[in-house]
Amino acid sequence: MTLDKQLPRGEDGEFFKIYLNDNQIAVVRKGVFVGLPHLTSVNLYNNHISHIESKAFYNLSTLEDIVLNNNNLQQVLRWTFIELKLLFDIYLQSNNISVIHREAFVALPKLRSIYLTGNAIHCTCAIEWFAQYLKAHPIISQRSATQCAYPPTLQGKEVTLVNFTSLVCDSQSSISIGRMKESTIPASYYYLRD
Known part of the structure; x- marks a missing residue:
């Protein structure tokens, strides 16, 4: 099931919270929330969402939280949460997220929590920016407790505690991550220094 049609609106086009949890939604399309200017919460918990x-x-200027845990997301794209000026909390626990685009959380001035436990974060050079981001925003870091799932030598280690200087990434993966398209994220390659 794809969430691609504009959602119905109540009187005066106002909604405050939308609960779409426990459905069979697999894809969330652009424009589905158009016309809901007073939306403060979107709950898409426990669906089969693999792509947003x-x-x-976009343009949900009053949105305060997005609940996306217990889905099948594998990556957080660059413009998934773009310009959500009042967004406080993003719930992404128990997905299959391995890669997060380096600009996924920019322009979110009120952000206080990114919940990412229970994902498959690949702790490579491509995710070093995220460790730095969490260190620079301690309130987010304290609530995140994001752990590495890969490589096996770092499995279970908190992302903020990884020594990224001990990783050597090939320049090809760094270039491809920098130029990635929004639809897919290439794999990162790395090895540990002795």
Whole structure:
């Protein structure tokens, strides 16, 4: 099931919270939340969401939290949460997220929590920016407790505690991550220094 049609609106086009949890939604399309200017919460918990189109939540200027845990997301794209000026909390626990685009959480001035436990974060050079981001925003870091799932030598280690200087990434993966398209994220390659 794809969430691609504009949602119905109540009187005066106002909704405050939307609960779409426990459905069979697999894709959230751009424009589905158009016309809901007073939306404060979107709950998409426990669906089968594997893809959220870029800017699916765009122009939701009053949105405070997005609940996406217990889905099948594998990556957080660059413009998934773009310009959500009042967004406080993003719930992404228990997905299959391995890669997060380096600009996924920019322009979110009120962000206080990113819940990512229970994911498959690949702790490679491509995710070093995220460790730095968490260190620079301690309130988010304290609530996140994001752990590495891969490589096996770092499994279970908190992302903020990884010594990224001990990783050597090939320049090809760094270039491809920098130029990635929104639809897919290439794998990162790395090895540990002795």
